[in-house]
Amino acid sequence: MTELDAVLFANEAFYRAFADRDAGAMAEVWADDLPLSCIHPGWGLLEGRDEVLQSWEAILGNPDSPAIGCLAAKAHLRGEMAYVHCFEEIDGNYLIATNIFVHEGKRWRLVHHQAGPTAEDPPLETKDEGGLIN
């Protein structure tokens, strides 16, 4: 697995935890010992592991939360930091997101997430992609 594949794998793990409403898996996705921040659609800034994970527990614990999928993820990395932009499909509507990962221990861990509304659909070519920034 290339490092870019590993970043896309970490991004997939984030959306799998989201789709499965698995708060334990979500806690694994986010970094343990790095500064964390999260911007849910329309929300303000959440900071710190406790505040960020509590927001996810509330979202994942809500039985009315809609299903979610990730489309057209593209990763870019330089050294031990990487980012992914992708579309999120929620009940046939789309959001657009930025996810930032940092290498912590031997894994890519999420440190920042921002999702917001988008007026556009994802591109028809939705295969995940990535590029090294050298």
Add this chain to the structure above:
Amino acid sequence: MTELDAVLFANEAFYRAFADRDAGAMAEVWADDLPLSCIHPGWGLLEGRDEVLQSWEAILGNPDSPAIGCLAAKAHLRGEMAYVHCFEEIDGNYLIATNIFVHEGKRWRLVHHQAGPTAEDPPLETKDEGGLIN
């Protein structure tokens, strides 16, 4: 100037170019030879230097574009990639943004920007901050 100060300086240069409606300065802020992407509030994904800078030329060239300011910027960096989250003040309303920078040549250059709506005001403590991710 520390590297974190340099990242915050690059972030300020972005908002200064925006506030001054200076397309030339905006073109200097964005990286020359790296993959670029930009998500304006509510828009889809723009990719590549041409597409991204054309969008900025349209925004900066619009005489009805509102004034903009940047508040509560906080930077995090690991090696040669860094990100800033901040609030944007536009006509008394706020957006919230993620800006990602990569070291290109001897400068921090913008490679990705996402801004979206937020229901919250920025924190009263609006001094710029930053932290090394080690």
